[in-house]
């Protein structure tokens with residue numbers, strides 16, 4: 262049975278720094294235990310703030326980046342280089358660790374092929390590597406979505422594949438690629454990131470809602486640990 266904890270930080274900036282420090286320690290521990298650390302990145306404001314803090318953290322290189330594999334939980338299906346792509350928004354961090362040997366598994370960009378083909382390609386890359394994710398980062402949306410799995414959307418019910426195409430996303434852009442719920446749930450540790458008063462309802466709902474279709478953020482638990490990493494505003498409606 263995995264453990265679940267809620268950790269509340271004073272404000273988003275302190276949360277980004279504290280989670281960056283926590284991720285460094287988790288990566289070092291994973292490497293000591295298994296050689297390679299498999300980390301899954303998330304987009305959005307909190308994900309981006311975390312990666313910026315990680316890139317600049319004085320203890321960053323306690324991690325042997327040559328033994329890190331970076332995956333993505335979701336990606337906006339846009340042409341390569343589009344500023345709205347998660348990987349483009351994380352470029353400063355990726356450009357810092359790539360020369361240190363980190364292996365970066367970006368989700369495919371829109372090259373004119375259907376998103377379903379891109380999803381299948383990433384699923385094949387995952388199957389070939391067959392990683393067990395050590396830490397899976399998930400930004401939580403104001404509607405309690407995580408990755409690109411949205412409440413009331415069919416993708417949350419997908420169980421037959423590890424990577425899915427998402428259309429008509431309520432959060433722009435409309436077409437995305439996302440790990441499926443079973444793929445998210447296979448991670449050892451799931452870290453849910455939420456900061457800001459606009460996330461307080463989603464966090465409170467996810468902590469109580471039993472149905473993944475209502476609150477995807479409440480449906481993803483790590484096999485070893487689940488952390489809710491919040492600022493005080495996002496924790497404002499927790500009992």
Ligand SMILES: O=C(O)[C@H](O)[C@@H](O)[C@H](O)[C@H](O)COP(=O)(O)O
Pocket residue numbers: 303304305306307308335336337347399400401402403406407408409432
């Ligand atoms: O591609 C995306 O948009 C993200 O992966 C998405 O899942 C994000 O993490 C949440 O929407 C939270 O985003 P904010 O932290 O910006 O609210």
